[in-house]
Amino acid sequence: xxxxxxxxxxxxxxxxxxxxxxxxxxxxxxxxxxxxxxxxxxxxxxxxxxxxxxxxxxxxxxxxxxxxxxxxxxxxxxxxxxxxxxxxxxxxxxxxxxxxxxxxxxxxxxxxxxxxxxxxxxxxxxxxxxxxxxxxxxxxxxxxxxxxxxxxxxxxxxxxxxxxxxxxxxxxxxxxxxxxxxxxxxxxxxxxxxxxxxxxxxxxxxxxxxxxxxxxxxxxxxxxxxxxxxxxxxxxxxxxxxxxxxxxxxxxxxxxxxxxxxxxxxxxxxxxxxxxxxxxxxxxxxxxxxxxxxxxxxxxxxxxxxxxxxxxxxxxxxxxxxxxxxx
Amino acid sequence: xxxxxxxxxxxxxxxxxxxxxxxxxxxxxxxxxxxxxxxxxxxxxxxxxxxxxxxxxxxxxxxxxxxxxxxxxxxxxxxxxxxxxxxxxxxxxxxxxxxxxxxxxxxxxxxxxxxxxxxxxxxxxxxxxxxxxxxxxxxxxxxxxxxxxxxxxxxxxxxxxxxxxxxxxxxxxxxxxxxxxxxxxxxxxxxxxxxxxxxxxxxxxxxxxxxxxxxxxxxxxxxxxxxxxxxxxxxxxxxxxxxxxxxxxxxxxxxxxxxxxxxxxxxxxxxxxxxxxxxxxxxxxxxxxxxxxxxxxxxxxxxxxxxxxxxxxxxxxxxxxxxxxxx
DNA sequence: CTGAAAGCGCTTACAG
DNA sequence: CTGAAAGCGCTTACAG
Numbered sequence: 001x002x003x004x005x006x007x008x009x010x011x012x013x014x015x016x017x018x019x020x021x022x023x024x025x026x027x028x029x030x031x032x033x034x035x036x037x038x039x040x041x042x043x044x045x046x047x048x049x050x051x052x053x054x055x056x057x058x059x060x061x062x063x064x065x066x067x068x069x070x071x072x073x074x075x076x077x078x079x080x081x082x083x084x085x086x087x088x089x090x091x092x093x094x095x096x097x098x099x100x101x102x103x104x105x106x107x108x109x110x111x112x113x114x115x116x117x118x119x120x121x122x123x124x125x126x127x128x129x130x131x132x133x134x135x136x137x138x139x140x141x142x143x144x145x146x147x148x149x150x151x152x153x154x155x156x157x158x159x160x161x162x163x164x165x166x167x168x169x170x171x172x173x174x175x176x177x178x179x180x181x182x183x184x185x186x187x188x189x190x191x192x193x194x195x196x197x198x199x200x201x202x203x204x205x206x207x208x209x210x211x212x213x214x215x216x217x218x219x220x221x222x223x224x225x226x227x228x229x230x231x232x233x234x235x236x237x238x239x240x241x242x243x244x245x246x247x248x249x250x251x252x253x254x255x256x257x258x259x260x261x262x263x264x265x266x267x268x269x270x271x272x273x274x275x276x277x278x279x280x281x282x283x284x285x286x287x288x289x290x291x292x293x294x295x296x297x298x299x300x301x302x303x304x305x306x307x308x309x310x311x312x313x314x315x316x317x318x319x320x321x322x323x324x325x326x327x
Numbered sequence: 328x329x330x331x332x333x334x335x336x337x338x339x340x341x342x343x344x345x346x347x348x349x350x351x352x353x354x355x356x357x358x359x360x361x362x363x364x365x366x367x368x369x370x371x372x373x374x375x376x377x378x379x380x381x382x383x384x385x386x387x388x389x390x391x392x393x394x395x396x397x398x399x400x401x402x403x404x405x406x407x408x409x410x411x412x413x414x415x416x417x418x419x420x421x422x423x424x425x426x427x428x429x430x431x432x433x434x435x436x437x438x439x440x441x442x443x444x445x446x447x448x449x450x451x452x453x454x455x456x457x458x459x460x461x462x463x464x465x466x467x468x469x470x471x472x473x474x475x476x477x478x479x480x481x482x483x484x485x486x487x488x489x490x491x492x493x494x495x496x497x498x499x500x501x502x503x504x505x506x507x508x509x510x511x512x513x514x515x516x517x518x519x520x521x522x523x524x525x526x527x528x529x530x531x532x533x534x535x536x537x538x539x540x541x542x543x544x545x546x547x548x549x550x551x552x553x554x555x556x557x558x559x560x561x562x563x564x565x566x567x568x569x570x571x572x573x574x575x576x577x578x579x580x581x582x583x584x585x586x587x588x589x590x591x592x593x594x595x596x597x598x599x600x601x602x603x604x605x606x607x608x609x610x611x612x613x614x615x616x617x618x619x620x621x622x623x624x625x626x627x628x629x630x631x632x633x634x635x636x637x638x639x640x641x642x643x644x645x646x647x648x649x650x651x652x653x654x
Numbered sequence: 655c656t657g658a659a660a661g662c663g664c665t666t667a668c669a670g
Numbered sequence: 671c672t673g674a675a676a677g678c679g680c681t682t683a684c685a686g
């Protein structure tokens with residue numbers, strides 16, 4: 001059997017109460033007793049049972065993290081940063097990959113509730129959100145509007161969309177199309193499209209947006225891209241809403257013998273480490289992934305601590321244009 | 328306050344025992360009572376506290392997952408598959424990104440123990456392994472030899488290394504170098520190098536291996552690659568031990584005006600979805616990431632269930648050559 | 655078919 | 671400075 005606090009107490013010749021106090025640095029303990037208890041813990045190889053502690057304390061130090069999938073480099077990196085920062089602050093991360101599927105999102109939110117997480121960071125649309133509200137669990141969203149009371153953290157999507165579109169125009173593109181996420185989802189990422197449309201209009205151009213379903217299915221993305229090239233052979237500029245889509249556009253252009261950047265200029269969004277290593281030629285808008293993670297956690301932990309200083313409902317973090325060879 | 332089992336009991340006019348039995352489908356319960364209890368759970372918005380259940384049952388259905396970082400596409404995809412399969416089997420995943428750092432690995436293993444995980448899947452060298460042994464916690468390793476008793480799952484590294492090297496030779500490369508992980512780490516991935524060296528010798532060539540530290544630091548990788556090109560200007564074939572490194576080799580070749588594949592042929596390892604989307608030109612050896620995840624979980628859960636049927640100490644899953652344009 | 659009681663492994667208020 | 675007792679929210683063996 002695993003040693004319990006009682007075993008430590010016996011080995012140290014004290015009561016469980018005393019062991020607990022040593023463990024939690026609470027109340028006065030003579031130095032001698034303290035050292036004796038530590039020795040006993042080593043001796044019996046004791047690891048405190050966090051389940052029991054959490055049950056009593058009503059605090060697990062567990063954070064639920066819901067992303068579409070860590071397979072996507074943006075979310076893989078975001079997950080890394082979130083977990084890393086959480087750990088440095090004494091929190092643990094329960095990971096959920098929802099693939100943006102409603103059924104999975106609902107099951108995850110119930111699971112997180114049952115497991116008594118102290119808070120949740122949500123990077124999906126999460127329609128299971130009702131569960132959270134009912135239990136008023138602290139929640140912070142990344143790039144999604146979930147409700148009036150849930151803070152949103154993300155990159156400055158409007159600026160990013162503006163920079164991308166302006167760059168293509170400056171570079172002389174005459175026929176620029178945007179490949180974006182589904183319009184009906186309420187996410188600040190739609191500001192990338194809004195900026196694109198605003199800038200296009202400002203320059204007297206006709207904005208054309210193709211929607212890519214948020215299923216992370218390369219097949220489906222491929223279909224949309226082929227359609228785009230078929231329907232707009234005059235195409236000479238593409239602003240893609242993420243780097244993977246931009247890469248697929250490059251591949252399609254290559255297949256059709258369009259030279260990059262002469263015949264066609266392409267700019268992406270995200271600027272992940274992985275993207276920069278695997279496709280360093282791609283011009284893109286870089287999101288500050290580490291800062292997004294840090295900001296989301298900061299806000300979440302303030303809610304957990306019930307510090308009701310006015311929390312910003314939306315935080316838009318500065319993006320950076322990485323100008324490379326595809327524009 | 329959150330509703331507890333007692334609140335449900337009151338709302339249903341039964342005892343907590345009965346509610347618990349409904350919850351766990353245990354013993355005989357009249358249909359009427361059962362429905363009444365369900366109604367009461369809905370009514371008071373009840374979510375069972377898994378902490379309390381786990382404390383009693385001595386089973387958390389929690390799996391610890393330790394990877395270097397989900398930022399790396401191989402581990403990002405592996406993490407996705409592991410979490411996904413775990414969820415489908417009723418398990419939850421506590422995520423740990425160790426960055427291959429000893430200090431972090433040790434803290435994580437203690438944390439996982441304290442949190443009473445049912446088992447651990449380790450994709451790092453994990454020198455905190457002692458902790459696990461002491462508590463004899465079920466562990467499965469991915470591509471790492473941790474101890475005699477810990478099953479290892481991975482791709483067939485030797486075959487992969489052999490296929491890669493043979494391809495470069497077939498394609499006429501005269502001067503082939505291998506970029507591999509650090510030799511001192513005991514990982515089956517070293518069979519990639521072993522295969523490279525064996526095949527080179529078989530063809531009367533001199534094997535040359537450069538070691539890349541496993542720190543996931545692009546700067547350091549860059550340095551090694553520059554050194555490689557400086558010291559071996561005759562270089563016309565590279566077998567890189569992962570796709571990110573292969574991409575950096577391509578970038579360096581490009582910088583030096585070496586044409587791909589004419590002047591230099593490059594093959595990578597991993598063949599992730601992300602890699603195929605961002606760098607579809609790259610020839611590589613594809614690991615069956617989903618199968619690795621599935622196999623590791625299968626074995627782990629058998630250990631958790633204490634089914635001591637002979638478990639294979641090492642499982643080598645078939646790889647696939649994806650021949651593209653860089654060779 | 656259902657309930658009262660004990661216990662999972664901790665922590666803390668209270669008493670000494 | 672230290673201990674005995676009650677309680678965190680469940681589950682199950684036992685009794686009825």
